[in-house]
Structure formats: C-alpha cells, structure tokens
Amino acid sequence: MTGGSSSRSGRIRRLRRIADRERAPERGDRWTVLINHAATSLTALAAVAALLFAGISSLQAQDELSNRRQELDIAREGQVTERFTAAVAQLGDTSPDVRLGGVYALERIMRDSPKDQRSIVGVLSAFIRTHCGRATSDRQGLRDAVAVTAAATAVAERRPHRDDEELVNWSGCRLTDIAVEGAYLSFSDLSGVTMSHTDLYSGDLSSSDLSRAVLDGVGFDGVNFADSVLAGVDLTKSHPPEAPNVVVFLSDIEFPQCDLTRTNFSRLGLSHIDFRHADLTDANLSHTEVAPESRDPFFVGRTSFEGATMANTNLDGADLREAHGLTVDQLITAHFTPATKLPAHLASPDITRWATTKPWAPSSP
Template identity: 35%
Template sequence: MSRAETQGRIQWVTLVAVSLPGLAALGALLFTWMQVGQASKELRISEHGQITSRFNAAVGNLGSQSLDIRLGGIYALQRIMQDSARDHPTVVSVLAAFAQQHAESSTKSLKEPIGGTYDHAPKPDVRAAIATLARRDPHRDAGAVIDLSDTDLRGLRFPGKASIALPGVSLYQADLRWAFLDGADLQKADLHSANLDAAYLEGANLMGARLAGASLSATTLKRANLRGADVTCGGVAVDPETGEVFERLDCVNLEHASLDGADLRGAKMSDTNLSNATLKGADLRGADLARSNLTNADFRGAKLAGVKLEDAKRTGALGLPQ
C-alpha cells in the first residue's frame, strides 16, 4: 500500500471517528423528537377524551329538574366552547336547541293583549343559554345556525354591558316585545313576522336583516344600521289548512318607531307603515319608501338623495321634498 493510500485511509477513519458522536447526537435528537410527538399525540387524545366527558356531563345536566343544575350545565358548555374550537359549533347547536325548546311558544304569547307584558321575562335558564350564545365568537361557528324562531322572548335582556353577537340568528315569528337589544349585532338576522314592539335596538346592526312582516311599533332604533335591510312585502303564500294560494301583505309596521340617525341606505321599505315615526338625521339615500305610510313622520335633517317616494302617503310629514 502506498503512502498516499495509507494517509487516505487514516483520514477516512479519522473522519468516521469524528462523525460518530454527531451521528449519535442526531439519532438521539430524532428519538427524542419522536417521543415528544408521541407524547403530544397522547396528550391531545387525552384532552379530547376529557372534553368529551365534560360535554356529556354538561348535556346531561341540561335535562335536570333542578334549575341550578341546568344553569351549571349551560356554564360548563360555555367553558367547553371557549376551550375547544373543534367542539364550538356543536355547543352552539345544543344551546340553541335548548333555548328554543325551553322557551315559551310565541304562538300563544302573540295572542295575548299588549298590557301587562312589561314585567315578563324568559326563564332564567333560557336567558343564560341565549346570553352564552350572544357572547360567543361567531367566527368559530363553522356553519352552526342559531334557530330561536317561534319563541316568546318578551322582556329579554342581557346582564352587564357585554356585546351581543347574534348575526344570522333566526327569530322568525319570535315575540320580542320590550326586549333590550341595544348595540346588538343582528346582521342578516331573520326577523320575518317577529314582534319587536317597544323593543330597544339603539345602535343595533341590522344590515341585511330580513324584517318583512315584522312589527316595530314604538321600537327604539336610534343610530341603528339597517343598511340593505329587507322589509318588503308581497309575493305569495299558501294557507296551511285550505291550501289556498294568496297574495302576502305582511309589510313592516314601524308606527311611532324612533329611527333618529339610523343608517337606512338602500333599505327596501316599500309599503311600510312609518306613520308618526321619527327619522331625524337618518341616512335614507337610495332607500325605497314607495307606497309607504309616512303620515306625520319626521324626516328633518335626514339624507334623502335618491330615496323613492312614489305613491307614499305624506300627510303631515316633515322634512320631505315637495
């Protein structure tokens, strides 16, 4: 063997000897990483199992005869909703179903006379469930729908000053008389045929909300955002008993409503009853008020560029163009 070959072998052996500790360290690092990954996986499985157990226990508590236990179940679900993005949509669906099932039916309440409803309020557990839904992060809903249609929610109010986030909620035919919903996010909510007489919706966001057939007599809507809200009537419906097809005339009643400073740009409000309503300083640019009853309504200071007033009743109305 030549001297050059000998030196080459020596260098190779030296390189291997020097590399062995590094290779050993790399192997140890890979082994540690695999162990950590396995431990993390086992931890996630354990956490999911714990959340499932908590969820089952909380749902079980909702069926208790005890109000305190039901409330405990609601608050346990609230904590799960905060802790687990994966379970958030399921909790939303469960709480919405609970609230709708345990609230009184609006079918009965809407037939009751207006007098005497000021002191009415939903049951404590129903209020707690809706309050939990109203304070969730709606961006985590993943398509979950809050259906509170046909419910008696007269006098509903939320404790404290926390935000009320119920975008897209279905309140079809709900009884919301004297409800306190100031500042509520009700974007694209379905309020079709709901009764909101004397409710408080100051500063509420009702962009794109469906309000056809809703009653908002004496409702406070100061500085509310109703941009693009749909309050049109018309179309056809079918009588469920006779099967007869008839023209719908379920237009919105905003008689005596307070809409000062409200954003009503582009709102579809044809055939609406706005008699004696106040809309001082409201933004009605591009709104459709054709055939509406504007008797004694106050539009002073309102922005009316492009507003449609064809065949509207204007007797005694203030601030409208001649």
C-alpha cells in the same frame, strides 16, 4: 580480469547500500503520511458516526415528543368529551338549577375548546327552543327563564370566527332579560321570536330573519341589520331599557338592503338610521321624526333613505326635514300627506301637490 570484475561488483554493492540507506527515510515519510491520512479519515468517520447518532437520537426524541403530544391530545379530547356528555345530561335534568349548571358548563367548554363551539351552539339553541315557552310567573317558570336567558346569552357572546353561519334557530321562542354588548346573531332565524327587556347594543344581526318578531322593550343602539328581514315587525315598543315608558327608536341603526315590508316605525324617533336600498313597501312611518344633530340625547345623527323602495310607505305626519337621500320618485310612490314635513329640496308646491288626504292602508298581500 577477474579481479577487476570483483572490484566493480563490490563498488556496485556499496553504491546500492548507500542508495538504500538514502531511500529508507523517504519510505518512512510515505508510511507516516499514509498513517496520518488514515488517522484523519478515521477521525472524520468518527465525527460522521457521531452526527448520525445525534440525528437518530434527535429523531427518536421528536417521535417520542410527538407521541407524547398525541397521547395528551387524546387524553384532553377524552376529558372534553366527558365534560360535554355530563353537561348535556344536566340539560335534560328535571331540576332547573341542574339545567342552569349544564348551560354554564357548556359555555365553559365552548371557551376552552374552539372546535366544539359549533356543536355546543346547536345544543344550546335546541335547549332554548325546548324550554323557552315554559316561562311563567311561578317559581318553576322563573327558573326555566333564567336557564334559557343564560343559554341565549352564551350563544350571543360566542366568538363568531369559530363556527359556521346559520347555526342559531330561535324561531318562535320567547326570550327576556338578555343584555349582550356586541351580540353576534348574524344569519340567525329569529322569525316570530318574542323579545322583551333585552338590549343587543352594537350587535350584529345582519342577514337574519326577524319577520313577525314581537319586540317589547328591546334596545337596538348601534345594531347592524344589513340584509336582514324585518317584514311585519312592530318596532313601536322598542325603547331604552333604562326608560321603559319612553317610546323611541335608538340611533345608529343599519338597515341597508333589508326587507322592511309592513314594518311599523310609527311615532318613533329615527336618528342616524341607514335605510339605503331597503324595501319599505307598506311600512308605516307615520308621525316619525328624523331628528337633527344634537337635538336630544337619543338623537345623535341623521337618517338615509338613499335607494330605498318606498312603495305605499306611510309617511303621514312624519318629520323628514333632516332625512338624507330622499328623492321625488320615492316620495311620489309613498303615501304622504299635507302633515308630512319634507326636506327643503322636496318642499316645493310642485311636489306637495301630490300629497293625499286619504287614509293609509297597506296593500293587499
């Protein structure tokens, strides 16, 4: 009994040792797997840490770059401020030459710093109003006129999208020798201004006030006057700068919805002029000529009166045969005489019988 038990116990121990030897590789495989998993996890953690470090470094670099840009912007602003202050100081100098240098300095700043354009236009306009009346025939007066002309040219040549409207106020100023292609003077106060020997061809003077302006030798070829006020303006002295002795109103002018009351157009050539919905009450168009196509180098188109108000408009002797948009109602309210040459559709006896021989006079204000 005892011997049999010992024998069985021995076999059990041997079987256990065999089983342990067989399980040993399995335990080793599990440890290997665990170690490999741990290594993979550590590698992933290291990669994440590297990415975090790179991200932090990138953010720090961006912050440093942003700070550097801010420092450069501040430095640049400081330089612009110094240049602006120095230029304004030059405008107040007693020497006309120094003032002229200040004008050119402000013009340069206006090109370099768009956001300062509004302030500079205001300063230059104030300078023009202050000095425009000093122009005389002596040497000092001529130098003053040069600086004023330079300032006006700089304002007229500015880029319109950089500032607000209604900035320019040259009311009552005397301006001369300005030549700017595409001049931008929209929404400007030019009431009572005196302009001479000036060319604003293809310019934009829409929504501006030119009432009571005196225009002597001013070229307006292609200018847009839409919604402007030219009440009381005498345009009979306007002419091409290259032909100072020729009295002619240039072509391609836009006057839609303008206030042209008491404006003097007498004895001018009107070619391709847009008077649509303009107020020509008491305007003087006597002996004007609406020129046909290709009649003259200055006459390159036709003129439209569509919707224009023509109450007491003086048409005595005017040649309107090429006019567009002229109606019976407009003609009857206007002042026309037997000397008025009408378009074919208005030249019937039923209409011409309304012609008057009485002298024209503007209505009482």
